Amino acid sequence: MAKNILSKLNIKTLATSLVMSGLLLSTMQSSMVNAEEAKVERKTKRVPTLRSKVFDQLSRAQGLADEGKQAEAFEVLDEVNEKSSSMNSYELAMMHNFYGFIHYEAENYDAAITAFENVVKQQPIPESFEQATLFSLAQLHMMRGNFDQTIEKIEQWETIQLALFPGKEIPAKNLVLKAQAMYQKQDYQAASEYINAAIKQVETNDLGFQVDEQWYVLQRAAYYELKQPEQVKNVLLKLVKKFEAPKYWIQLAGMYGELGLEDKQLATMEIAEQKGFVMTGSEMFNLAQLYYYHQIPFKSAALMQKALDEGKLAEDERNLTFLAQSWNFAKETDKAIPVMLAAAKLSKDGELYAQLGQMYLNMEQWQEAIDASRLAIDKGNLRNEGMAHLVMGMANFNNGDYNEALNELAKAQKFDGSRSMATQWAKFVEGEMKQQDTYASVLN
Structure with a gap:
């Protein structure tokens, strides 16, 4: 799941700026309203004045809150609230805004939401004040997991914006917040459309702004949920290029693998390894497996050995088996055998001892091949027990023990997976025995 990518709530800044500029804004708005109506076609709100006595009390509450004296700040606001019947809409809105700010600072988020809801209920108030409060509400609802309310508040913000500035583009920050809410609602298609629009808006502007890293993360997550790996890969390419974080290189390699582009997967992982990101x-x-798959077993074994030596991988059956197989594939049998032996001792079945027996056989270490194969049979649960008997038969033959060889080959013939080869070897051993008997009779 993608993280909730919340913009920082600027409630305190909003409260301060509105209190400090309230008188000036109200005075200017009252005196210039006729001129404004002559200049623009839209209807402008007549916002009442924020009186100085209310301003002073709100400023005192803010000062107490800034000093960490929240209880005292609430007492001041409660005194203001006792006179609410004589206050105008702007003053009431500012009072509720400060309640919201102090509740937010105290991390009483539900109480903060209630207070900010009371702000927008007061009308008329300045559009900028109403929009800022709606955006803060959207963020708070997002924080609380109220995703429908998040979208509702953002769309209320947009309704005001469109009334004030018809045809103006919806800001990217709104689109991102809606995308976050839609993603959490598991409406991945809508989330993708909103985040794509936000990113496109910033990428194509001429203001020099850069897309926030977390926007790309959300875009990637939406594409992933929509099962669009090609698009996920494209976003990861941007993340790798712009932010150079180790996790993006690893994720990009994984997406190449999912797309079946194994060569690019290996190349990406190798670059990441060279950068110290693996x-x-x-x-x-995973990189060792890629080396093995691409038939570069020495690199596979070397990387596995490094991981084990550094304690980043446990010396368990899986890791030791893979290391032994890598060394064996790289024709470094002397290195493979002790590792395979350690893995076989940890295994619950005899399969690894059986593999070890075959390795000894290939090295012409006949007695070791016999001993390992015997351990394999004794430990049991083999995929093909017949192959262990076959190895013992071949090793006994090379040891010169023809009778024991035939005994083991006879056992191997009882299993489908080894019957054909065991039969051929038995004929060969019998032929060798007859030939030796002939030589012995001639000599006698």
Whole structure:
């Protein structure tokens, strides 16, 4: 799931600026309203004046809150609230705004929401004040997991904006907040459309702004949920280029793998490894697997050995088995055998001992092949027990013990997976025995 990408609430800044500019704004609005109506076609609100005695009390409450004296600040606001019947809409809105600000500072978010809801209920108030409060409400609802209310408040903000500035583009910050809410509602298509529009708006403007990193993260998450791996890959390419974070390189490699582009997957992981971004045991294991898959077993083994030596991977059956297989594939059998032996001792079945027996056989270490295969059979749960008997038969033959070889080959013939080869070897051993008997009779 993508993180909730919330813009920082600027409630305190909003409260301060509105109190400090309230008198001036109200006076200017009252004196210039006729001129404004002559200049523009839209209807302008007549906002009542914020009186100085209310302003002084609100400023005192803010000062107490700034000093961390929240209880005293609430007492001042309660004194103001006792005179609410004589206050105009602007004054009431400012009072509720300060209630909201102090509740927010105290992390009483539900109480803050209630207070800010009371702000927008007071009419008329300045449009900028109403919009700022609606946006703060949208953020708070997002924080509280109220996703429908988040969208509702943003759309109320947009309604005011469109009335004031018809045809003006909806700001990217609104689109992002709606995208976050839609994502949390699991409406991934809507989330994708909103975040795409926000990113496009910023990428194509001429103001020099950069898209926030978390916007791309949300865009990637939406594409992922929509099962659009090609688009996920494209977003990750941007994240890699713009932010150079290790996790994006690893994720990009993973997406190349999901798209079946194994060569690019390996190349991306190798670059990440060179940059020092392949740091965890799981990442090192994944890269080692890629090396093995692409038939570069020495690099696979070397990386696995490094991960084990650094303690990033445990010396458990899985990791030791893979390391042994990598060394064996790289024809470094001397390095593979002790690792495979350690893995076999940890295993609950005899399969690894059986593999070890075959490795010894290939090295012409006949007795070791016999001993390992015997351990495999004794430990049991083999996929093909017949192959262990076959290895023992071949090793006994090379040890010169023809009778024991035939005994093991006879056992191997009882299993489908080894019957054909065991039969051929038995004929060969019998032929060798007859030939030796002939030589012995001639000599006698």
